[in-house]
Amino acid sequence: MEEMVMATLDLITASPHSSSSSSSSPTTDNNNNHPSSSSSSSSSLCLSSISTRRTDLSTDLRLGLSLSPSHYSTPSREQRSSFDWPPVKSTLRCTLVEKSQISLFVKVYMEGIPIGRKLNLLAHHNYHALVKALANMFRTTILCPDSHQLPLISGNNVHVLTYEDQEGDWMMVGDVPWEMFLTSVKKLKITRADRC
Amino acid sequence: MNYFPDEVIEHIFEYVGSHRDRNALSLVCRSWYRIERCTREKVFIGNCYSITPERLIQRFPSLKSLTLKGKPHFADFSLVPHGWGGFVYPWIEALAKGKVGLEELRLKRMVVSDESLELLSRAFPNFKSLVLVSCEEFTTDGLAAIAANCKRLRELDLQENEVDDHKGQWLSCFPDSCTSLVSLNFACLKGEINTGVLERLVARSPNLKSLRLNRSVPLDALQRIVARAPQLVDLGVGSLVHDPAMETFAKLMTTMNKCKSITSLSGFLEVTPRCLTAMYPILPKLTSLNLSYAAGIPGSDLIKLIRHCKKLQRLWIMDSIGDKGLGVVANTCKELQELRVFPSDNIGQHAAVTEKGLVAISMGCPKLHSLLYFCHQMTNAALITVAKNCPNFIRFRLAILDATKPDPDTNQPLDEGFGAIVQSCRRLRRLSLSGQLTDKVFLYIGMYAEQLEMLSIAFAGESDKGMLYVLNGCKKLRKLEIRDCPFGNTALLTDVGKYETMRSLWMSSCEVTVGACKVLAMKMPRLNVEIFNENEPADCEPDDVQKVEKMYLYRTLAGKRKDAPEYVWTL
Numbered sequence: 001m002e003e004m005v006m007a008t009l010d011l012i013t014a015s016p017h018s019s020s021s022s023s024s025s026p027t028t029d030n031n032n033n034h035p036s037s038s039s040s041s042s043s044s045l046c047l048s049s050i051s052t053r054r055t056d057l058s059t060d061l062r063l064g065l066s067l068s069p070s071h072y073s074t075p076s077r078e079q080r081s082s083f084d085w086p087p088v089k090s091t092l093r094c095t096l097v098e099k100s101q102i103s104l105f106v107k108v109y110m111e112g113i114p115i116g117r118k119l120n121l122l123a124h125h126n127y128h129a130l131v132k133a134l135a136n137m138f139r140t141t142i143l144c145p146d147s148h149q150l151p152l153i154s155g156n157n158v159h160v161l162t163y164e165d166q167e168g169d170w171m172m173v174g175d176v177p178w179e180m181f182l183t184s185v186k187k188l189k190i191t192r193a194d195r196c
Numbered sequence: 197m198n199y200f201p202d203e204v205i206e207h208i209f210e211y212v213g214s215h216r217d218r219n220a221l222s223l224v225c226r227s228w229y230r231i232e233r234c235t236r237e238k239v240f241i242g243n244c245y246s247i248t249p250e251r252l253i254q255r256f257p258s259l260k261s262l263t264l265k266g267k268p269h270f271a272d273f274s275l276v277p278h279g280w281g282g283f284v285y286p287w288i289e290a291l292a293k294g295k296v297g298l299e300e301l302r303l304k305r306m307v308v309s310d311e312s313l314e315l316l317s318r319a320f321p322n323f324k325s326l327v328l329v330s331c332e333e334f335t336t337d338g339l340a341a342i343a344a345n346c347k348r349l350r351e352l353d354l355q356e357n358e359v360d361d362h363k364g365q366w367l368s369c370f371p372d373s374c375t376s377l378v379s380l381n382f383a384c385l386k387g388e389i390n391t392g393v394l395e396r397l398v399a400r401s402p403n404l405k406s407l408r409l410n411r412s413v414p415l416d417a418l419q420r421i422v423a424r425a426p427q428l429v430d431l432g433v434g435s436l437v438h439d440p441a442m443e444t445f446a447k448l449m450t451t452m453n454k455c456k457s458i459t460s461l462s463g464f465l466e467v468t469p470r471c472l473t474a475m476y477p478i479l480p481k482l483t484s485l486n487l488s489y490a491a492g493i494p495g496s497d498l499i500k501l502i503r504h505c506k507k508l509q510r511l512w513i514m515d516s517i518g519d520k521g522l523g524v525v526a527n528t529c530k531e532l533q534e535l536r537v538f539p540s541d542n543i544g545q546h547a548a549v550t551e552k553g554l555v556a557i558s559m560g561c562p563k564l565h566s567l568l569y570f571c572h573q574m575t576n577a578a579l580i581t582v583a584k585n586c587p588n589f590i591r592f593r594l595a596i597l598d599a600t601k602p603d604p605d606t607n608q609p610l611d612e613g614f615g616a617i618v619q620s621c622r623r624l625r626r627l628s629l630s631g632q633l634t635d636k637v638f639l640y641i642g643m644y645a646e647q648l649e650m651l652s653i654a655f656a657g658e659s660d661k662g663m664l665y666v667l668n669g670c671k672k673l674r675k676l677e678i679r680d681c682p683f684g685n686t687a688l689l690t691d692v693g694k695y696e697t698m699r700s701l702w703m704s705s706c707e708v709t710v711g712a713c714k715v716l717a718m719k720m721p722r723l724n725v726e727i728f729n730e731n732e733p734a735d736c737e738p739d740d741v742q743k744v745e746k747m748y749l750y751r752t753l754a755g756k757r758k759d760a761p762e763y764v765w766t767l
Contacts, residue, residue, distance in 0.1 A: 087273045087595055088538065090272070090273075092488065126274055132278070
């Protein structure tokens with residue numbers, strides 16, 4: 001069990017789906033040694049140790065659940081995209097999040113505008129949805145973190161999204177997996193693209 | 197038959213409605229092809245990139261009703277990046293140019309701009325019916341154009357679209373002369389609407405049979421609206437939240453009592469559980485009930501409600517109903533044909549659904565043929581029992597929340613369980629798998645699933661053999677979508693001809709390389725093989741040995757498409 005916890009910690013600090021555990025487990029390995037416990041409970045332990053602020057266990061469990069099906073792994077596989085399981089349509093998912101008591105409201109500021117907004121991060125499923133929502137909220141173009149393209153024209157209306165993490169550092173949004181981002185983000189800032 | 201004059205054959209063809217039958221007719225001989233194409237009014241295009249609109253218009257001059265589907269199915273789960281395609285504007289433009297007498301347009305997973313809606317509203321004087329499912333990009337401005345300009349509009353049905361609400365008064369754009377509405381569904385709109393305007397619209401629409409409201413319509417407005425439309429057959433309640441004035445609530449219950457025709461109920465986007473009692477008068481007649489958006493209703497209230505629904509044929513519900521609740525469904529809803537159980541956010545709670553609920557349903561509901569079931573676990577024994585009890589499944593989709601979970605009782609993969617399903621259900625057309633699965637399940641699928649048309653696989657299989665079993669065995673396969681499975685180049689390239697017999701193949705996070713996709717594209721010129729390359733700069737040619745993150749291929753007569761975004765490479 002401890003080995004599984006350590007292995008899961010590796011997974012979280014690296015990326016949820018890279019097979020950092022070099023004890024190359026066959027694809028049909030049964031990490032679920034006890035039929036009743038799924039690896040979600042161990043990942044929730046790890047998540048709570050990392051995110052001291054997030055004491056809401058159900059949030060952790062939910063995030064953990066989405067990290068758990070990592071049994072399928074090949075040595076060089078690295079999945080950048082968000083997990084997207086279970087396969088529920090985004091319209092339904094947003095409704096669920098709004099209905100549940102779990103929410104994660106963070107402040108969002110745009111450069112040059114003194115009054116900020118607040119946004120529930122859990123109402124969005126991945127970076128793309130977040131960027132889209134913010135672009136609408138602030139009526140500007142925000143470069144999607146998935147594309148590393150730099151704009152050829154430096155305009156006033158092109159922005160990038162940054163966030164302040166638990167350590168107080170300002171980072172570019174999009175480098176870490178979505179779930180990990182949720183545990184570390186404190187606030188968001190939309191800054192001009194030509195500044196970064 | 198060739199001795200009959202054309203008019204007689206035309207008349208006979210009028211009785212042939214289904215797309216497949218009509219397609220079959222057109223293949224018999226040249227004169228049948230000619231007669232069929234001239235008389236065909238309804239066309240279904242499963243992949244908007246499989247053919248050009250011009251060619252379609254040329255072949256079917258009498259076209260009145262068009263159904264188009266755009267993005268691949270996995271776009272529903274955010275697997276297709278933004279801007280991939282599926283733009284409807286070129287189609288509407290071509291139809292307008294070709295002076296097609298379009299009356300009906302049904303779109304699924306397409307990008308619909310306001311511009312296209314405006315053009316649509318002006319170019320076709322007989323336009324009657326617009327159905328948009330899982331589409332995006334349009335705003336309420338586009339809806340305003342439809343409302344204002346389509347003088348003969350009967351149906352405006354918006355299902356699960358991403359719509360920008362511009363706070364305009366699109367509902368007010370329906371002119372006073374518009375009295376032809378039969379179906380109005382705007383449940384997916386997030387903004388406010390003017391309930392007074394809506395009431396007046398309903399009042400002047402005597403043929404209105406289907407009305408689905410969004411969450412901005414409160415209880416008192418609901419009561420007034422339904423009071424004006426006692427002929428309704430299908431109602432989508434927006435908001436059913438407690439109104440401090442008890443009188444309003446009593447009024448609503450009386451109004452519902454007068455609705456003798458409502459057989460379909462949905463919505464409840466905002467609901468206070470005890471307000472559900474207002475719906476009790478209509479429950480006994482319901483054949484369709486959709487509570488999948490009504491999160492927050494405790495299982496006990498759901499159970500109380502279901503006990504009144506003896507005539508239910510279709511039920512969409514949250515898993516908060518629990519296994520016990522599904523037992524109640526099994527005892528009450530003997531006419532049940534379609535069941536969907538969606539995951540609620542109650543991860544910590546015990547009242548979730550497991551294999552027990554499904555077994556109960558299979559025992560109590562012999563007419564069940566369509567299933568979508570999100571659950572916490574599944575066992576082989578349960579699946580075998582279900583297969584025995586319900587041999588009539590046409591659609592069987594199982595999604596275990598822990599995607600690779602084995603049978604918790606035996607710790608075995610679920611191969612035998614799904615094997616039993618495909619062996620028993622000879623008419624199975626659609627199947628989605630989950631849980632721990634080896635190549636064996638695919639061997640069973642290839643052997644037994646003779647009618648299978650669509651297969652969705654995630655986190656399953658051990659080797660290329662798995663995919664090959666399916667490609668070799670399922671002769672009627674049309675759509676195959678695979679994610680996170682160890683299927684690679686051998687599986688992809690062994691039978692390239694197969695893909696021309698299918699609509700499309702999706703593979704993401706598998707073991708297929710760029711080189712193999714190139715080989716495939718070269719061998720099969722009538723396939724578009726698209727690779728999505730989201731993380732590299734656009735001008736960087738990928739290595740042949742590099743693994744492909746996402747691949748989507750489809751047969752087409754239209755050649756390489758010109759509207760692909762930068763990250764899509766058609767090989």
